[in-house]
Amino acid sequence: MKKKLLAQIIFIIFVLVLWQVLFELKIWPKLLFPSIPMIGKALVKAFADRSLGQMILHSLGLLVEGLIIGVVLAFLLSSLSSINEQTAAVYNMIVCMFDLIPGIALIPVAILWLGIGDAAIIFMVVHSVIWPMSRSIIDGFKAVPRIYTEVGRNMGLKGMGLVFGVYLPASFERLFSGIKVGWARAWRGLISAEMVFGGGSALGIGYFITDRRTNLDIAGIFATIIVIVLIGLLVEYGLFRTVEKNTIVKWGMTH
Amino acid sequence: MGDDTLNTEPVLHIANLHKEYYNPTTLVLSDLSFDLYHEDFLCILGPSGCGKSTLIRCIAGFEKYQGVIQIKGKDVEGPGTDRIMVFQDFNQLFPWKTVLNNLTYPLKLNGMTDKNERREKAEEYLDKVNLLEYKDYYPHQLSGGMKQRVAIARAMALGSEIVLMDEPFAALDAMSRNQMQDELIRIKEKEKMTVLFITHNIQEAISCGNRIMVMGKNGSIIENMKNPIEKPVTPASAGYGELWKHLNQLLRDNK
C-alpha cells in the first residue's frame, strides 16, 4: 500500500521535473509550453483573482442536481416499465438507443429547447446519468438472488418494503457502478457543454478554460486541466472508494 | 402456544395437496396428505427429485398449489412469519447486515418497536447457538456452519409456529453436521419448537426426528412413522440398525 503510493508520487515528481527540463531546453515557444512555476502561478491566480472556485462550485452544484434528477427518473421509469414484458422491452430499447447518443451531440437540442444556461447543462447531466443508471437498475434487480427475496418475503416484506429492504441493498454494487458511470459521463459532458455555451449565464469550469484560451493564457489552461483532474481524483478516491469501503467491501459483496 | 388445543389441533394440516410445474409440465405432488402437531420434529427422506423441496416451498407459501395447506386452521396463501424457512444455501443471511442486525431486522418488521428489546432478544438467540461473540461480524466473515446457525437463530427468534428446514446441514462436513444436529435437537426441546426437516441422510433423520416420513416418486408418502428410538440416538441405540435398514430399503425400492 505505502509502496504503491510512493511509486505514484515518484512518478508525478518525475513528470514535473521532465516538464521543467523540456521548458528549459526552449524547444517550443513559451506561449505554447509554460513552465511549472508559471502553471503554479496561474493556478493561484485562477482561484484568487478569477473566482475559479466559485465556478467549480457552480458546476458541481448543477452536476449534483442533474445526478439526483437522473437517478430518480431512472428509478421511476425502470419501475414503471417493469409492469409487463412489453413495456419492459420498449424501455430496454429506449435505454439502448439513447445510451448511444454522446452528450455533446445533444447540446444543439438543449440550446434550442432550453436556451443557453443552467437548464441546458442539467439536461445534459440528466442525459448522461439516466441511461446507464436505468441499465444498472434493470440488470441489478434482475440479478438479485431469489433466496434474498424469498427470505425477505418470509419475514413479511412486500411491495416497496421489499424494494428498499432487499432489492436495493442486494444490487447495490451494480447501482453504484451505474452512478459511477453516470458521474464520469456527466462530468465530461458538463465541461464540454460549458465550453460550447461559453459565458453568459453559464459560468462554470468549462467556460473558464475557453476563456483562458481566448486570452492566450496557456498556463491558465493547464492549471484548469489540473483542477479538473484533481476534482476527478477527489471524487474517485475521496468519495467513491469511501462509499465502497463502507458498503460492498464491508459486506463482502465485491466480485 | 401453551393453550388447551395443544396436541389436539394440528399445527400444520395438509390434505390432497397437488402440485405441478408448467414449462415443462411436471406433476410433482399428487394427493398428498399429512398432519404435523405441536412439538413434532418431522424428518422427511426421499430420493432426489421426488418433490421434497417442492413440498416445503408450497408450505412456505413460495409456490402456487392445489389442495389444502393450513397452519392452525388458516389457509396458506403466501409467505408469512408463522412459517419460517431455513434453506440449504449458506447465503440466506443478508450480507449487508451484521449478524445481530440479521436477527433484529425481522423482529422490527414484525412489530417489535423497542430497539433495546430487539437487541436483547437477538442476543439471547445468538447465545443459544453459541455465536454471541460474533454478533458484530458480517455474514461473509463466518463459516458455512456458523451462517446456518445464525439462520436458525433468526428463525427461532421470530417465534414462528413452525420452522421449515430444507437440508440445512447438507453442505457441511460430517463433524460440523453432527454438532449442528445435537445443537438443533437441544434447542428444539428447550424451545418446544415444531420442525419440518428435509434430509437425504438416514442417520440425520433417525437422530433428529421424532417422526420420520419417506417420500417416493410423484410425491407419494410411502412411510410415515413415529421414531421409536430414544434420544440421544447413537448407532449403538437399540433398534437403530433395523430402522436404518428399513428406511434404506424403502429409499432403494423407490429410486
Ligand SMILES: Nc1ncnc2c1ncn2[C@@H]1O[C@H](COP(=O)(O)OP(=O)(O)OP(=O)(O)O)[C@@H](O)[C@H]1O
Ligand atoms: N421451478 C420448477 N419448474 C419446473 N419443474 C421443477 C421446478 N422445480 C422443481 N421442478 C421439478 O420438480 C421435481 C421435484 O423437485 P424438487 O426440487 O422438489 O425435488 P427434491 O426432492 O427436493 O430433490 P433433491 O433431493 O434433489 O433436493 C423435479 O423433477 C424437478 O425437476
Ligand SMILES: [Mg+2]
Ligand atoms: Mg430439494
